[in-house]
Amino acid sequence: MSYHRVIPIEFAHCDPAGIVFYPRYAEMVNSMVENFFLDEVRYSFARIMADGFGIPTVRLEVDFHKPSRLGERLEWILRVAGLGRTSAGFHLTAQDRVEASVTVVWIDRNFAPAPWPDQIRNTLEAHHA
Template structure:
């Protein structure tokens, strides 16, 4: 699991000091960028050198509790599945010991030349596979 922290800043909140939910999406993109950097594939190198983009195909968020200006957000990113060109992740975002929101997120590797999906290159696939969380044998959802 990849974890990181982000502050919830004044500009991320509405006038009441509660997180403005579209700001969460902008922050989440930064977390995804940091995740790929931690794998050895910074977005700049992926886009400039490899000509690979990773647009979001699906994003399903569930809000559980409000975030407030000044909160330190704890992001946990779990890799749940890797397809030919897709990557399925689950995010859990907490602050003050409380889960604020969760998300199921799918991105797809695409060619920046053709804008069509492409298979993950072997080195990126290997790095992603290293983070793949396997379901437990006793998990009834398996």
């Protein structure tokens, strides 16, 4: 099962040539993960942080295939590619433009890796490819 979301390319994403400045793709990847947790896991990053936990990114790899331009709308697809005791890997694509792999880790109040809570693990397992 995959998660889909459209992200419009806005002025803030672009360099003076009107194409997406490459670090903005990292922001879009993070937005996809954050919104996946909001929409699918039903546990927003705001609530996770308020509860004293976190989900930092520990690895990010991005391949850039084609430029994206101001005014375009990119359809992003997120798939759960791997699931460990404390980590999860996501594979993301934005049409034929960008491909990314990101790994996040569930951390406890002491900023140490901790096992996924059952509710989150169940949702991640349901989305695991």
